[in-house]
Amino acid sequence: MTQDKDDPAGTDHELGALLARAARPTTGSTADVRDQLAEMAVAIVGTSQVRSRRRVGMMSVILAPMLVLGAAGAAYAVTTIDWSQLWHNTPEWDEWAQDPDATVNYNLPGGGTCELRLGEVDYSPDPNRPAEVAADPGAEQAARDFLRTADLLTVADVDATITTMRDKDKNWAQSDDGPAVPFGYGTDNYNADVEYNMAVKQAIHVAVMDHVESMGIPSTGLGYQSQEQCTGAVQ
Amino acid sequence: MRGRPRDADEQRFLEITGEIGPELLRYFQRRIGADAPDLVAEVMVTVWRKRALLPSEHEHARMWCFGIARNLLRNFARGERRRSELSSALRATVSVTDVELDSEEAVAIRELIDQLGPELAEVVTLTHWEGFSLAEIARLQGVPAATVRGRYLRARLALLAALSNDIAPTPL
Numbered sequence: 546m547t548q549d550k551d552d553p554a555g556t557d558h559e560l561g562a563l564l565a566r567a568a569r570p571t572t573g574s575t576a577d578v579r580d581q582l583a584e585m586a587v588a589i590v591g592t593s594q595v596r597s598r599r600r601v602g603m604m605s606v607i608l609a610p611m612l613v614l615g616a617a618g619a620a621y622a623v624t625t626i627d628w629s630q631l632w633h634n635t636p637e638w639d640e641w642a643q644d645p646d647a648t649v650n651y652n653l654p655g656g657g658t659c660e661l662r663l664g665e666v667d668y669s670p671d672p673n674r675p676a677e678v679a680a681d682p683g684a685e686q687a688a689r690d691f692l693r694t695a696d697l698l699t700v701a702d703v704d705a706t707i708t709t710m711r712d713k714d715k716n717w718a719q720s721d722d723g724p725a726v727p728f729g730y731g732t733d734n735y736n737a738d739v740e741y742n743m744a745v746k747q748a749i750h751v752a753v754m755d756h757v758e759s760m761g762i763p764s765t766g767l768g769y770q771s772q773e774q775c776t777g778a779v780q
Numbered sequence: 781m782r783g784r785p786r787d788a789d790e791q792r793f794l795e796i797t798g799e800i801g802p803e804l805l806r807y808f809q810r811r812i813g814a815d816a817p818d819l820v821a822e823v824m825v826t827v828w829r830k831r832a833l834l835p836s837e838h839e840h841a842r843m844w845c846f847g848i849a850r851n852l853l854r855n856f857a858r859g860e861r862r863r864s865e866l867s868s869a870l871r872a873t874v875s876v877t878d879v880e881l882d883s884e885e886a887v888a889i890r891e892l893i894d895q896l897g898p899e900l901a902e903v904v905t906l907t908h909w910e911g912f913s914l915a916e917i918a919r920l921q922g923v924p925a926a927t928v929r930g931r932y933l934r935a936r937l938a939l940l941a942a943l944s945n946d947i948a949p950t951p952l
Contacts, residue, residue, distance in 0.1 A: 551913050551914045551915050551925065552913045553914070553932060554907050554908055554911045554912070557907075557908075557936070559940070560908060560940070561908045563889060563939060563940075563943065564889075564893075564904060564905065564908035564909060565908065566883075566885060566886060566889055567890045567893060568810050568886070568909055569809055569811070569886070570809070571805070571806040571809040571810060572802075572805060572806070572809065572873075573802075574802035577873050578801075578802055578870065578873060578874070579798070579801070581870040581873055582797065582798065582801035582802065582820070583794070583797075583801075585797075585821055585866050585867060586793065586794050586797040586801070586824055586828075588866055589821075589824050589825055589828045590790050590794070590828060694855050694856075696851050696854070696855050699826070699848070699851045699852075700825075700826050700829070700852075702830045702832070702833075704830075704832060705830065705831070705832050708832065751829070752829070755825055755829070759821060759822070759825055759866050
């Protein structure tokens, strides 16, 4: 046998013949197959565009009072963003998180690390929802199966989610009787760790809902819990 | 009535999935059979979701898509059946056209391939079923090309030795 060092497919006929005998039958690239693949791709684009229009949102958090020392040495009160509200970062795992459906580990832009646990999938559609809004209890199992088996950081697009959040989301912090201030990318109140952590959770949420809906099951009423423990995060 | 104009991302997504869709279908059919259309749908959903990262050069884009396919296949192997509405038409077509029966010999050889372990099995199947070069497989597996060459030779020796009653191994 002569064997090309880097391309044995064309030269190692002995093993090639063996592998050819082992392969399951496949479908040729017929016009029907190509048409259906093309329709599938168009449907994916269409579904995604409807959903992304739905996702444009607004997030509000509470401003936290903070004492600062002014130039003249006098202490005065200002408000600042209380970033801790944007984390679900508790020292102990909740009871459900002791046995999560999924665990994801990731690094934050500031060098911190997080472990995110997801679970306690719940199906509870609004009984008073409009008649045309379909719901299916099968969504709960479909979401749970997906959380348990998918490589979530492979299927969740965190970078694209950050881009969408920067383009479309408007974030405001508001105290009880104080001013409302914008926060997030492009404002004076930007926290890259918070943004990334939010994006991971949002991207996973989108991936779960997309998966359930791609199976033909409405995601109406579907929810789950998440909790993270991060170290080295700017909070 | 005219449809909505396509943006560049959408056009690129439709082009690349149109080109490699049949190839991805065969990739999954060879490995998991009837559930292949569902995993093709999942690859497409993931490619669309991650389209901002899709390489501009065609061959790199193809390899990137196969990387996604490979990850999904690995997760699928953990034992789950997914039925996607997206893939229902394709599934119906494939089940109609897929009339060739799987032979006992094919099943026996696949069992031998499985016994190689996932990394070695992947090298020989990507080589001979999909026609990937060892350098391409090295990129997919994230290891040096020399490692993949070693895996190929080990897999080759093991397979031919296992079948030594029928086929004598060729010295390398």
